[in-house]
């Protein structure tokens with residue numbers, strides 16, 4: 001499946017959109033086309049998919065499939081974040097059958113809780129936790145990362161039943177880099193003033209990349225980019241969207257932001273810049289490149305699930321707002337997401353000190369109080385307008 | 393936040409151990425000493441997670457365990473001002489209430505006198521108490537299992553504007569990837585133990601360098617010798633509690649957590665646990681029971697609801713329930729003293745830090761829970777669905793299912809929290825407990 005089919009070529013963005021919104025059909029199609037290869041579910045946000053891709057596996061970052069949580073309720077408490085409850089529900093209702101196995105490199109305790117549910121309910125699928133060290137200031141963190149990357153490679157090989165050669169890994173690195181850098185071009189253009197792509201479109205582009213084979217995604221995205229001319233942003237209030245770890249916010253939320261008279265100019269969302277900010281260094285031996293990618297990701301875009309004493313999400317956010325000219329920040333916090341809850345006051349403090357208006361929206365897995373969000377957003381926009389100089 | 397406890401209409405049917413009162417005095421003395429440590433010229437370390445106190449003792453530092461301080465405030469119904477300060481700073485009410493209380497203390501400590509301006513009636517003295525906590529000279533994080541624990545100290549470091557040096561110890565989660573993995577066994581266990589041990593060596597060098605104090609290895613061996621002995625006595629006491637009827641209950645052991653968790657290793661600690669064990673033995677010898685008229689034996693899973701400790705102990709006793717054991721007691725706090733080599737204690741210490749009851753995959757927890765339910769011969773399990781502690785609550789549904797499927801043991805869940813009374817729902821516990829006890833009666837009647 002290296003090139004898009006004719007229907008895809010006619011409307012490549014529609015093809016990406018439909019994969020972002022219905023990953024199951026994409027995975028089923030991939031399976032039909034690759035009957036002797038495996039599909040590996042990996043959990044966000046740090047598993048190096050290149051390792052699995054190099055073994056001929058389709059590594060899918062398991063998305064929140066946005067179905068209401070039903071039978072999953074019996075397995076995880078209702079005060080777990082929506083993403084993890086959705087994972088438990090996917091396992092409890094058989095929807096996890098999409099994957100032949102599950103690999104996890106992150107350590108958020110809620111993620112591990114959901115992973116254990118999958119392990120229990122899907123005994124046919126191997127579940128492997130290869131915990132990448134989360135405290136990146138530890139002496140010896142580099143060695144620990146290298147050790148775990150080697151372990152993950154060996155486990156992926158065992159899962160795929162094939163060896164991962166350095167050459168194959170280097171090729172996978174190139175494929176993912178190429179795709180990520182093309183997406184990043186769109187994000188950088190947006191931050192620089194181009195609003196050719198709206199936030200929902202960009203989210204669909206990233207969400208589909210998290211599921212698809214990188215070459216196939218790149219082919220479709222190239223066609224999308226070729227068919228879209230740049231468009232200069234108007235003078236709506238420029239907003240940065242922050243947070244929303246591990247899964248996509250509801251599209252309706254993104255739509256309301258623009259309807260209310262703001263324009264999204266940048267973000268650090270998981271289904272946004274957070275996914276694509278860091279490339280692997282192709283000049284390094286491939287295993288070193290994977291390890292350094294992981295170590296460098298938190299510097300390129302700090303994550304509250306990591307701890308690193310000299311790296312600050314708040315400072316990154318101020319610099320990003322400076323780059324994009326963002327006049328306001330909307331924090332999108334999934335309800336019960338503790339890493340975000342812990343870090344939020346630091347973000348708030350820094351933005352307050354910088355005089356940047358902000359709004360915190362807690363997102364729920366089921367049901368969005370859109371109207372109340374709209375009202376609060378309008379208030380934010382009004383406040384931001386008052387911050388503008390009278391005669392610009 | 394604080395909530396007023398309803399008056400109890402029924403008589404107290406508990407018969408709590410007298411020996412634990414002495415433990416309470418030792419603990420109160422410890423906190424008083426800590427509050428004045430700065431005046432005595434001591435440097436102070438704030439830490440979270442596993443019991444590093446023997447290392448701090450040998451490094452000549454005074455130590456404050458963050459969770460313990462939050463638990464103490466909650467147990468004394470004094471957590472309100474710290475939580476309010478945390479909320480004003482921006483911490484969400486759904487955040488782990490230990491961390492939110494402790495971070496609130498950090499905010500009050502940083503704010504100094506400003507902390508008293510909360511506008512809450514009676515808040516002044518309580519805020520003072522939280523702010524009396526001496527500011528740290530060091531942070532050390534030793535949290536295994538729960539990611540929140542690790543992030544919490546990193547945030548404390550930022551609340552103090554990064555002016556206080558911090559050291560982190562990383563603990564691999566004991567997930568059990570491999571077939572040889574199991575409780576205290578397998579390559580995963582061995583390699584994780586060595587890895588954490590090596591970090592303890594680094595910590596000691598870091599403390600020496602930063603504090604200017606020479607590390608006293610003999611003192612570490614000596615205090616670990618006392619702690620090992622105290623832990624053995626504690627285990628002996630726990631073992632004795634398997635007797636029928638139970639001579640002491642889970643709630644007595646909850647009262648004895650603080651001494652084993654953070655008091656200095658010395659003869660007084662050993663004497664204390666000897667007195668606890670001896671009192672239990674004396675009760676067995678004289679037919680004295682932990683509650684009046686024991687009719688049911690239950691297992692308690694979950695971290696403690698500190699606001700409700702006395703209330704819960706009376707509540708279960710009122711129903712004739714002896715709460716026998718629980719993950720937080722039986723599988724935590726130097727629970728495997730045989731692992732400690734007193735001549736070279738670091739490996740055994742590292743292993744205990746890894747054995748935090750939130751640091752196991754559900755398979756191991758399942759093994760431990762079923763083992764304890766059988767050994768203590770319980771009729772059911774009460775799960776404290778600890779609202780803001782996702783680490784303890786994550787595996788609970790699977791554990792309940794397994795206990796039912798493998799041992800035929802029923803379970804109930806009730807909601808509460810470690811340090812936030814507002815999450816406790818009295819009606820839910822009361823009605824579910826009554827229903828489970830009724831079901832146990834029916835099962836017994838059918839069996840007889």
Ligand code: SF4
Nearest residue numbers: 081108111246337338
């Ligand atoms: S980081 Fe947040 S969103 Fe992701 S699994 Fe953890 S709690 Fe859920």
Ligand code: SF4
Nearest residue numbers: 488538540541781783
């Ligand atoms: S959530 Fe639970 S285990 Fe985690 S830091 Fe809080 S009290 Fe500790």
